[in-house]
Amino acid sequence: MSKTMIHLEHIDITFHQKKRVIEAVKDVSIEIKEGDIYGIVGYSGAGKSTLVRVINLLQVPTSGKVTIGDDVTFGDGKVQLAGARLRHKRQKIGMIFQHFNLMAQKTARQNVAFALRHSDLSKEERVKKVEELLELVGLADRADNYPAQLSGGQKQRVAIARALANDPEILISDESTSALDPKTTKQILTLLQDLNRKLGLTIVMITHEMQIVKDICHRVAVMQSGQLIEEGSVLQIFSKPQEPLTQEFIKTATGIDEALIKIEKQDIVKQLPSNSLLVQLKYAGHSTDEPILNDIYKRFEVTANILYGNIEILDNTPVGEMVVVLSGGTGALAAAQDAITSSGIELTVLKRGA
Ligand SMILES: Nc1ncnc2c1ncn2[C@@H]1O[C@H](COP(=O)(O)OP(=O)(O)OP(=O)(O)O)[C@@H](O)[C@H]1O
Ligand SMILES: [Mg+2]
The missing domain is CATH 3.30.70.260 (ACT domain)
Structure with missing residues (x-):
């Protein structure tokens, strides 16, 4: 049995806005194994992004416990890791987004190198590392291009290279293919699948597309209104979906x-x-x-x-x-x-x- 990489236990996240109280995440527990590709699906506003901000250590949950690898990161509404260790842990979690979030004034190479600014590597090692990363994502020949000179798929490849710069154990993808056409989406998914196999990377895929889950995920959690309503292997969920919302999602993919x-x-x-x-x-x-x-x-x-x-x-x-x-x-x-x-x-x- 492989070890647990991400363990969320009874996570609640409540926001207070003026007189409004927003319960963005309600009592969610999820266990993600090392090397898994884990999908989190749900409609807009379901709480997916808020939940992953807990995983990449940007959001302290109102209550509940978060364990990443061997470390308890959050618990009892507080950060449980000291500052330096929390920052180090954060570096070990890569993130890619729908809109790539690249720096327009920097080339592909410089965008990737920027992620290494706090690294212990020497200058030469950094240069080498950036080359290797661009090679890994199939973009070695575009290293000197600026984002504006790259297609959506190529920009996402730069973002993936950047996310992998500090050798993360976990890669979180928040709708990373939503702005791409179907063919480019497949190529990016294939790249993620390769990285999962080659590097043993644990991948969390946030998406509202069941097709993506079907294509590359091993397990999937379905969220609705802040709650986790169904969870299981992709096989279980696709062959015997229990909840109406899950059934609705499945139909869109079959x-x-x-x-x-x-x-x-x-x-x-x-x-x-x-x-x-x-x-x-x-x-x-x-x-x-x-x-x-x-x-x-x-x-x-x-x-x-x-x-x-x-x-x-x-x-x-x-x-x-x-x-x-x-x-x-x-x-x-x-x-x-x-x-x-x-x-x-x-x-x-x-x-x-x-
Ligand atoms: N910082 C915040 N302050 C107040 N409310 C917030 C905050 N962040 C998220 N919310 C609210 O929490 C709920 C869940 O939002 P979240 O962004 O997690 O949804 P999502 O599932 O990622 O949606 P989408 O698919 O549109 O990205 C929403 O009602 C949102 O308005
Ligand atoms: Mg979101």
């Missing part, structure tokens, strides 16, 4: 909603025959749905007409969804539904033939 709109327009569905059922099947871990569909034909003479199918591999496990029309005798249809359900496939009847 395309099932769009498929259902198209399916509803098909004649076979509009005029569903009386001996038929339109069902949605969801499964995780089976090699495929097809054997069970063959099986119900053989056993009950129920035919399955597949209208939509989608299989994805999450964490080495196939996770699939299908929309099929089952047709057969009344008793046979019921028996077939039972057989499907008892094989571990989740079945939802979308429509019954009139």
Whole structure:
């Protein structure tokens, strides 16, 4: 079992503004293991950024305990690490943002070098380190460009190099791909995944896009109104989301909603025959749905007409969804539904033939 890198226990963060009290984070507990890519999703205002400010030691929680690596950083509403150690700890946590936050008057090289201004390295070592970092993010040939001369993806690469300058153990990404197009987003995600593998970097990904979670995260927490409403492995969350908000987020990443709109327009569905059922099947871990569909034909003479199918591999496990029309005798249809359900496939009847 790998060790815990970030441990948040019962975190509350309350802001007082004039007469208003804002409970930005309410009783959130999260444990993130070393080397994990951990997603935190939620709509705007859910409290995600406020919560990560606790992780990168910029926000003292009103109550609750924060442990980063082996050190308790915050507890009882107070900082628990002495000044110098807190600053050192902070340097070991890199951060990247939506709008890159680069200095416009400095080149890529100078932006990265700036992060080393408090470093113990000699001048030569710093120069070498900056070269290595720019190489690592695939930007060696752009070292002398100013931010204005770089594309969004390239700017984010500079920001990543800068975030890694002090050899952090943790990298926090707060919507770092939100300003990028889908192709550039994929490239940046691939880079983050490489850094996670190569450097053993623990990555916390704040996002409102479930697709990003699906692409690179191992675990995910869903936040709503300051609270953590659901947490689990990406496989668990995608195959068996419990909360309505989580289900809503998942739908945006699977395309099932769009498929259902198209399916509803098909004649076979509009005029569903009386001996038929339109069902949605969801499964995780089976090699495929097809054997069970063959099986119900053989056993009950129920035919399955597949209208939509989608299989994805999450964490080495196939996770699939299908929309099929089952047709057969009344008793046979019921028996077939039972057989499907008892094989571990989740079945939802979308429509019954009139
Ligand atoms: N320093 C502060 N003072 C007062 N209220 C704050 C402060 N920081 C955050 N809040 C409030 O806390 C709540 C959570 O904000 P937060 O920025 O953490 O949300 P978020 O999930 O990151 O949203 P987004 O997706 O838009 O970035 C909001 O209601 C916000 O207005
Ligand atoms: Mg935010």
